[in-house]
Amino acid sequence: MMKTTNIMIVGVGGQGSLLASKLLGKLLCGEGYDVKVSEVHGMSQRGGSVVTYVRFGEKVYSPIIDKGEADYIISFEKLEGARYVSCLKEGGTLVVNTQQIDPMPVIIGAAEYPAEILSELEAKAVNVDKIDALALANVAGSSKAVNIVLLGRLAKHMNISTEKWIAAIESSVKPAFVELNKKAFELGYNS
Amino acid sequence: MSKELMIGNAAVARGLWEAGCSVVSSYPGTPSTEITEFAALYDEIYAEWAPNEKVAMEVAFGACLGGKRSACAMKHVGLNVAADPLFTMSYTGVNAGLIICVADDPGMHSSQNEQDSRHYAIGAKVPMIEACDSAETIEFIKKAYEISEKFDTPVIFRTVTRIAHSQSIVELGERNMPEDKKYEKNGAKYIMMPGNAIKRHPVVEQRTLDLTEFAETDSINRVDEGKDNSIGIITSGSGYQYVKEVVGDKYPVLKLGMLNPMPVRKIKEFAASVKRVIVVEELDPIIENHCKTNGIDVEGKELFGYLGEFTQSTVAKALELAENVYVTLDAAIPVRPPMMCAGCPHRGMYYTLAKNKCNVMGDIGCYTLGAMPPLNAMDSTLCMGGSITAAHGFNKAQGADAEKKTVAVIGDSTFMHSGMTGLVNVSYNASNTTTIILDNSITGMTGHQQNPTTGYNLKGDVAAKVDLEALCYALGIKRVTVVDPYDLKECDRVLKEELAAEEPSVIISRRPCVLLKYVKAQKPLVVNKDKCRSCKACMKFGCPAISMHDGKAEIDATLCVGCGVCEQLCHFDAFERQGE
Numbered sequence: 001m002m003k004t005t006n007i008m009i010v011g012v013g014g015q016g017s018l019l020a021s022k023l024l025g026k027l028l029c030g031e032g033y034d035v036k037v038s039e040v041h042g043m044s045q046r047g048g049s050v051v052t053y054v055r056f057g058e059k060v061y062s063p064i065i066d067k068g069e070a071d072y073i074i075s076f077e078k079l080e081g082a083r084y085v086s087c088l089k090e091g092g093t094l095v096v097n098t099q100q101i102d103p104m105p106v107i108i109g110a111a112e113y114p115a116e117i118l119s120e121l122e123a124k125a126v127n128v129d130k131i132d133a134l135a136l137a138n139v140a141g142s143s144k145a146v147n148i149v150l151l152g153r154l155a156k157h158m159n160i161s162t163e164k165w166i167a168a169i170e171s172s173v174k175p176a177f178v179e180l181n182k183k184a185f186e187l188g189y190n191s
Numbered sequence: 192m193s194k195e196l197m198i199g200n201a202a203v204a205r206g207l208w209e210a211g212c213s214v215v216s217s218y219p220g221t222p223s224t225e226i227t228e229f230a231a232l233y234d235e236i237y238a239e240w241a242p243n244e245k246v247a248m249e250v251a252f253g254a255c256l257g258g259k260r261s262a263c264a265m266k267h268v269g270l271n272v273a274a275d276p277l278f279t280m281s282y283t284g285v286n287a288g289l290i291i292c293v294a295d296d297p298g299m300h301s302s303q304n305e306q307d308s309r310h311y312a313i314g315a316k317v318p319m320i321e322a323c324d325s326a327e328t329i330e331f332i333k334k335a336y337e338i339s340e341k342f343d344t345p346v347i348f349r350t351v352t353r354i355a356h357s358q359s360i361v362e363l364g365e366r367n368m369p370e371d372k373k374y375e376k377n378g379a380k381y382i383m384m385p386g387n388a389i390k391r392h393p394v395v396e397q398r399t400l401d402l403t404e405f406a407e408t409d410s411i412n413r414v415d416e417g418k419d420n421s422i423g424i425i426t427s428g429s430g431y432q433y434v435k436e437v438v439g440d441k442y443p444v445l446k447l448g449m450l451n452p453m454p455v456r457k458i459k460e461f462a463a464s465v466k467r468v469i470v471v472e473e474l475d476p477i478i479e480n481h482c483k484t485n486g487i488d489v490e491g492k493e494l495f496g497y498l499g500e501f502t503q504s505t506v507a508k509a510l511e512l513a514e515n516v517y518v519t520l521d522a523a524i525p526v527r528p529p530m531m532c533a534g535c536p537h538r539g540m541y542y543t544l545a546k547n548k549c550n551v552m553g554d555i556g557c558y559t560l561g562a563m564p565p566l567n568a569m570d571s572t573l574c575m576g577g578s579i580t581a582a583h584g585f586n587k588a589q590g591a592d593a594e595k596k597t598v599a600v601i602g603d604s605t606f607m608h609s610g611m612t613g614l615v616n617v618s619y620n621a622s623n624t625t626t627i628i629l630d631n632s633i634t635g636m637t638g639h640q641q642n643p644t645t646g647y648n649l650k651g652d653v654a655a656k657v658d659l660e661a662l663c664y665a666l667g668i669k670r671v672t673v674v675d676p677y678d679l680k681e682c683d684r685v686l687k688e689e690l691a692a693e694e695p696s697v698i699i700s701r702r703p704c705v706l707l708k709y710v711k712a713q714k715p716l717v718v719n720k721d722k723c724r725s726c727k728a729c730m731k732f733g734c735p736a737i738s739m740h741d742g743k744a745e746i747d748a749t750l751c752v753g754c755g756v757c758e759q760l761c762h763f764d765a766f767e768r769q770g771e
Contacts, residue, residue, distance in 0.1 A: 012527065025196045025358055035196055036324075038357040040222075040300045046560065046636075047735055048529030062436035063357035063429075066504045068515025083524050086517045103527035107738045108565045108730055111525035124518050143749060 004057035006065045007154070010084045011076025012101050013050050016147040019172065020074070021052040023151065027168040028056040031160065038063035047104075049080055072157060074150050076133070077101050082117045085126060094126055095153050097133035097146060129153065136187040142177075145184035152188025162189065193363050199355040202325035203264070203292055203348065204229030206332025211368040212236060212262050212290075214254035216247040218608065219637040220266030221301040222355040223294035227264050228640075231649050235366065240640055240649045243575070243608040244269035248276045248291060252345075255289040256381065258371040260336055264292035267308050268574065272609065274311065279383050280345050281315045282391040284398075287372040288339035288346070290332065295351045297429075297473040298500030301636075303555065303572065305499070307474035312347050312451035316395050318402050319347040319451040320411070321428040324359040331448060333367075334411060340372075342398055342405070349450065351473065353429045353500065399452050406454040414461060417443035422510070423465030425458065425478055425489065429501070430471040436503040437510065453481045462487050469494065469509065473501050531560045533736035534712070534752035536702035537629050539676035540600075541568040542732055542756075543683050544627075547690075549598050552585065554578035554610070556602040557635040557704075565733045569600075576601070576609030579617060579626050586622040594623040595690050601626065604634035604642040607657065611666060617695045618667030625689045625696050626668075628659060629676075632703040639706065663697045670696035677702060679759045705752050713753025714769050718744045722765035729757045729766070 007024065011017045018039060025037040033056040040051070053065045070088050074095045075081030081096040088094060096118065105111035114120075122128050131153050137145040148169065155165050162185075169181050197205065203226045207215065215238040217227040231238035241247035247263040254261035265273060270293050277291065293311075296302040312319035320335050322328040328350070335346040379387050406412055417423070419441050426434050427447040434444055445461045447453060462468045462482075470479040470491035479491035494509040495501070504514070531538050541561035544551050545568040553559055553572040562569035571581055582599035589597075601610045606628050617624045634640040641647040646656035663671045670692055674685045682700070689696040703710050715736075723743045730739065736750035737757060744765065746757075758766045 013529065029194070029196045029360060034360060036357055036359050037196065038353060040352065040356055046529035046532060046557065047527075049527040060359075061432045062503045063353050063359070063432065064502045066502045066515070068517035079524060079527070082520060082522070083527075086519060088518060090516050102738050103525050104530050104563070104733065104735065105525045105528075107735065108733070109739070110564065111523070113525065114522040117520075117522055117524075120520060120522055121518075124520070126518055 002058040004055050004060055006070045006072075006089075007054040008065050008070045008073045008084060008087055009052040009054065009076075010073060010080045011050055012080065013047050015076045016144060017050055017052055017076055020147040020151055021054055023168050023172040024054050026172060027160065027164060028054070030164070030168070033057060034060045036060045036063045049083060051084060072154060074154055076146060076150065078117055079103065079113065082114070082121065085121060088126060092127065093129055093157055094121065095129045095131065095150060095157070097150060098130050099132070099134045099146075129157075131188065131191060133188065136191055137184055140184035140187055141180045145181055148181045148184040149188035152185035153191070155185070156189050194360055195363065196358045197325045197361045198225065198358045199325050199328055199350055200225035201229040202328035202361055203332060203350070204233070205361065205363065206329040207262050207290070208233045208236060209329060209364045209366055210333045210336045211260050211366060212336075213259035214251065214261040215239070215263065216241045216250035216254075217264040218242070218244045218247050218269055219634055219640040220269050220294070221637055222296060222352040223264045223266045223269070223292060223350075224637045224640065226292050227649065230262075238649055240642060242643055244273040245275060248273040248280075251289055251291070252276060252280055255285045255287045256374060258287050258374050260288045260369065262290040262292060265294075266302065267293060267295045267306050268302065268304065269293070270308055270311055272575065277311065277317070277345070278315045279388075281317045281395055282383055282388055283381050284343035285339055285345055286374060287369075288336035290335050290339065291345055291347045293347055293349050294355045295349065295474065297351055300352050303574065305474060307477065308347070308349055309450050309475070309477045313477070316399055317344050317347055317451070318342070318449060319349050320448060321349045321450050322354065322448065323428050323431045323446070324354065324357070326359065326361045328354070329361055329364070331411070338405070342402055344398060349428070351429050403452040403454065406449045406452055407456050409449070411448035412454055412457055413446055413448070415440065415444040415446060417441055420465045422467050422469060423461055424469050424471055425461065425482070426471040427478070430473060433501050433503045433506045434471050437506045437512065447478065450477065453478065455485050458482060458485070458487055462489070471495065471501070471506060471509075528563060529560060530563060530733065530735055531557065532705055533734055533750040534705040534754040536631055536676045536700070536704070537561060538566070538732065538734065539679055539682055539756050540627060540629060540700045541566045543679060543686055544568045544598065544600070546683070547596070547686060549596050549690075550585065550593065552578045552582040552597070552599045554599075554601040554605050556605055558600060558602055558629050561600070563733070565731055575605055576613055579610055579613030579624065582624045582626070583613065583617050583620070583622045586624050591623075597624070598690070599624060599626045601628055602635070603628060603630040603632065603644045603659065604640075606659070607643050611662070614663065614666050614668065614697070621695070623693060623695055625698065627698045627700055630659060630699050630701040633707060635704050639704070659699055668695055668697050670694060671699065672696070673699045673701050675702055676700045677754055677756055679756060705754070713755070715748040715751035715753055716746055716755065716757065716766045717769055718746055719765050719767050722763045724763050724765075726762065728762060729760050732757065732760055
């Protein structure tokens, strides 16, 4: 049986990771895979740490991705990438937006933001694919397109044609934002 | 037939629609909320937000008497609120089918406890069904209606966060509308006074026997064959997914779709076919105890414990399989807890409460986050409506001094849910309790649902709007004041005045949630670094848009909505409006 591929999308509540997982789910479903997408609503939407699991393959059972299982982690923020890196499997790739968003304990001075966290990850032989997705999103025309920039970067690592990704974008975002998001995707893919 | 990815809660709604359900009444609660939101998208279903779960369940009861298939949905703690009608509906049975959808939250992603709803099915003696993914959810909802009507009973459809909020592939079917059941007056069945109820109890007991026989033979409880019979696993719902993820088709698995009543012969046969039986179930040992009561030797909680949500590793560990290799970091990773949004109207009131060192009896909603640092402005949070009542009790115990510094804090939706009765108690039993209703004109935490104070119904149509001030007066409160929580001085003045008052009072802290579409954000403020003296007065406020960098306050323009409360906090006028 074909192995299940595991993708985690992590970030800060409000960054648009839900749309990213929805788009990814739709794309993979269209490719004929069995797919599970799992997310947690509620408390986590209020600026908290959010995590979504996307799994696909011939037959997917658990909706959860556990320690050492993720083929890819797409992190919308540095610290969140570090928080969930234990879920990455050996040889897996962490695609990380280099944006820093201070959590409340850092804001109020109760904790330090580990500034060199990505270097530590690289030192531990984690495949870290860094990308300034916020800057690229702004180039595309909106800071809200961070999610699509990151999907563009993920697409580079996966075996699905860009045409199909673009089609998934066209069917997932409002018509007025299609061009902006296509640009965001390309910037993420090519940067 | 078309295939699509569907979240568990949408699948519940789809199942209801396909099974011909016509009436749905619910109170929102994570992770159950979307069931009713999706149901409302089907024109053929009348769907509503009720003020609480008890109301919702009774509406569903009335609708089923009226001859239509009905349903209600709630989170696990909502079932506590609706337990009263549940236990007696078991006696009355139904006319058309009735399903009670209940979502448990193992791991407490968004809940105040980790209770296991299966106890209710056993206690109320009603059947409970649980599916393991969205496709099975649609199938089992239809089955639940068949069971409900065949056995004349409400049926509880249980789900958990990981099923409710996971998308999996479903095939869409058509709506199959059963004929309406004729309503015939039948006091002996529907009027539960002692003389009638006493005759209904044996009917309930016989029904359980009949349902047990159904559970023995129906395909809802099924065995997945395995190659190796050294171990057999009994599980259900989410547990099934974690088990299959780990063991595939190695060991046989008995998957229970019906959690109450459970079969006995079927489990005995399964147990006899394997050398060792392991029960995999989150939360309480319901299946395990059922097995043990019936003399079936199983292992369960000694391997898994009672706490939290399982994953595939939980199962792998219990089966003593090798752990995955993974990276650990040396750096400390600060937690990122949820918090009140930038511009949240609740924050101004909490700041005022913290400043006045109040005892704050809190309630359930976004505003529970007032308990988090740096505001730390909460003493207790128990349950929906538990604020006003706890404050009253606290004041009765501690007397006049406590009354001068104790408040209850409750949201608009929660006040409608079960706060009103507490307020009646305050006025009727005369404590000088100060109640603060945080009226943000929406049910916030569950993701913006309308409620009786918002003026709109579930479908978004204009609805009667409860007048909170008039309601408080009607409940016997003579002092009712409305404040704008963005106005810190006014909040402080009113709070001090009402705490000092020698009678019960209500402060309505009113401003709509900043995330509401009609609330227009103002231009973000900027910090004039020359004026900032690094005193950190603004940091006591806990606004996520403000942070200190290089000793000076800084505003994140992407988060700031220009509420301007920080301007009031700063002694040096360092916060400035752009363009000034």
